[in-house]
Amino acid sequence: MNAIALGLDRTALELKMYSREKEAVFFSFLFPILLLSLFSVIFSSQFDQNGAGMSAAHYFLPGMVAAGVLLTSFQTMAMSVASERDDGSLKRLRSTPMPPVAYFLGKVGLVAVSSVLQLAVLLLVARFGFGVDLPATADRWLLLAAVFALGVFAGTVLGIAYSSLSSARSIGAVVIGPMLVLQFISGVYIGWDSVPEWLRQVASLFPLKWIAQGMRSVFYPDSMASVEMAHSWETGRTLLVLAAWAVGGLLLCVTTFKWFKRGTV
């Protein structure tokens, strides 16, 4: 079989493993959906009283979409690759004639399927569960696709590179801790307008802030652009920053990837 066919076969296998791991499904796939529902219910009265013309679900949707992107790509990759390296799965794969690219195609396939599925569920829940109006114009959908694809790709390669930082035993803490902090300062759980200026500066160094900003430009009315740091959506810069993270992540991934655990070969 050629590399593409083997990559598809690996994708099927990866999806089986992912769907059977309840913790992964819960913490990366269902978590943003659950939180969106929870926040929408808990904060519904506050938002109605504001009269801002935006429901809680609408307010939190872009952040949850952005968090979902990084959870299904970055978090899933960092944790699964670290454990596969530690338990010898990678070394075993390397001992077969499977072309290495097939392994990465399998990972990309897993992230593509799970993240698109998660986005679809998030949008369905927002639209039909909480009556959020989804974008009405084609260019907004196009922008959604672009930010989403760049975010997922960057998250995937960065996650694979990040997996080399730690052993499987501690990778959970090494991934989830920083991810949680990033989500708080990037406007996912707490409104971007409530984050202090200096923390916004810190958040701007990482991709999650830009994914969230891109998603706000997709789902929010244009009048909301005033809450952004530049008082505009900065669409061009958002795409550029995410593309830079994607390319940088790919280079990092290719140059640092190891099939063997530290201290063995």
Add this chain to the structure above:
Amino acid sequence: MSDTAIRIRELTKTYGDRRAVDGLDLDVRTGEVFALLGPNGAGKTTTVEILEGFRDRDSGEVAVLGTDPHGSPRAWRDRIGIVLQTAGGLDLLTPREVLRSTARSYASPRDVEEVLEATGLTEKADDRIAGLSGGQRRRLDVALGIVGRPELLFLDEPTTGFDPQARRDFWGLIRTLAHDGTTILLTTHYLDEAEQLADRVGVIAAGRLLALDTPAALGGRQSQEATVSWEEDGTRRSVRTATPTAEVATLAARFPGEVPELTVTRPSLEDTYLGLIAPHVTDERTEVPA
């Protein structure tokens, strides 16, 4: 097909200022089961990992199935099978799923059902791998190693942690593979395993080959003195002799019936092995703290 499956000449590998492999020469013949023995730190694992294409050598010539394993080309990987010393993971899949997926990488794989049958995993084929016993998990590793129909199989300490019955069953599986013409390079700490399975045994220590022979003849075992022992007057008595048959005949004449508790033994493979490596084990411990 060449007569030599593995050819090693003047192989060296150095870590820092320690010579892990120090001018090793070795041939493994096509179709034989070859056991590589040696104490921890002898250079066994390094040598095997160089042969498997996982590690680069410093100098020397290595040909595995006629190919230099450095760079490990895909067509060459297609002809070898590797059962790693420690293999884990795959917990969320079933043996059938993993075998099917692995088989697809190879040009002419074995039938998955056949491999499940041969490794005694048919009943567990659709269970989660996480639920397999240690022995079953190890048999799955072998199944994964042979599903590509390899000409040469590397088996690294395959039965560590097995109960006696599981080991016997496992040996049966290896014998079947050897009978079908697979060349097998086995590393093990169990001398009885080498004795049961191997056509030839090589002992390495300090990165060099100390002895190379059939298990029965290793270190001149056949020609060494035998020990004849028996019970007499309530105590154990024994005589070392080059002519055990004559000794037994004398005893038979002295006792009216059976000679009580009579045994005739030659040094076991383990005795011979321990004798061979003894000087190097001391060196290891003083020079290279673990």
